[in-house]
Amino acid sequence: MALTMSGTSLDFPSRLRAAGLRPTRQRVALARLLFAGNHRHVTAEGLHAEVKASRMPVSLATVYNTLNQFRDAGLLCEVVVAPGRSYFDTNTGHHHHFFVEPDGELHDFPSDKVTIAGLPVPPKGTRLARVDVIVRVRR
Amino acid sequence: MALTMSGTSLDFPSRLRAAGLRPTRQRVALARLLFAGNHRHVTAEGLHAEVKASRMPVSLATVYNTLNQFRDAGLLCEVVVAPGRSYFDTNTGHHHHFFVEPDGELHDFPSDKVTIAGLPVPPKGTRLARVDVIVRVRR
DNA sequence: TGCAGTTTTTAGAATTATTCTAAACTCCTT
DNA sequence: AAGGAGTTTAGAATAATTCTAAAAACTGCA
Ligand SMILES: [Mn+2]
Ligand SMILES: [Mn+2]
Ligand SMILES: [Zn+2]
Ligand SMILES: [Zn+2]
DSSP: OOOOOTTOOSOHHHHHHHTTOOOOHHHHHHHHHHHSSSOOEEOHHHHHHHHHTSSSOOOHHHHHHHHHHHHHTTSOEEEEEETTEEEEESOOSSEEEEEEETTTEEEEEESSSOEEEOOOOOOTTOEEEEEEEEEEEEO | OOOOOTTOOSOHHHHHHHTTOOOOHHHHHHHHHHHSSSOOEEOHHHHHHHHHTSSSOOOHHHHHHHHHHHHHTTSOEEEEEETTEEEEESOOSSEEEEEEETTTEEEEEESSSOEEEOOOOOOTTOEEEEEEEEEEEEO
16 A cells, blocks of 8 residues: 555656656656645745755746646646735645735635625626635734 | 715815825826726726826826825725736725636626625634635636 | 925836746657 | 757846835925
């Protein structure tokens, strides 16, 4: 019995190939930082600082490229909470966020306990893509 | 009987003074564009383009300054929907938004018909500031 | 109405987050 | 191993926003 988390494996090269991405050293290094443990909310700068501290540094341009590719491949989603502050979120399931100001921390909360009733129908000619709820809290 | 909308006046100098801001020509011009009609969602660039088309152009720096001051004074609120895209909203009451991608249009919908139940309590040491709901729709 | 003092405006430089460019490098198939 | 497509990278470029500091305008008071 392999030591894996339910539903995910630590074989990042395979997971990247399955997502249609070549498992390069850089992408595997970033995938490990992102997907080896609990769900995370990272900024490009933050992830770059982390990977720079490792034995296998990656350029900032590659961090941006990779985060965008992971998002486009559905491995991440992007959460915009403040002007010029965009987080990449390893939790791609339905959930919502607490945003703690002024620290800028972002915390998940499950959407299955939350009920949103009475949403109006989308404007003519559009269809629903996603509902984001951001609960802004202050210290 | 004066020709005013319920609850607001078109005497922008007075409204600015009431908000603690000197009624300069630039601020009055921008206030007229923002508050003379229905509620609006504007970007700094968009508002700058509008005022440039008038007889009384205003520098882009002043548009930014003024939008930030109006927001700080409670005359506007700021809505962030996409990376690098922040809207200033003349509707400062409780309400939520449709965001139409890829156009970038933002539409209000009233929050009084919407019920959000089951929100978890804010993290220890924080208290609720605001709940933003963004309904993302696509053409 | 004229001044003085303060606030505001402005052009342009600076900053920040992000994307682009194009040359060097790596991965994968044969 | 070679070839070619895909990827990485440093550095330049772009876009949104803020900062700087000098000029202009507002306001209260003479
Ligand atoms: Mn992006
Ligand atoms: Mn701002
Ligand atoms: Zn999340
Ligand atoms: Zn609105």
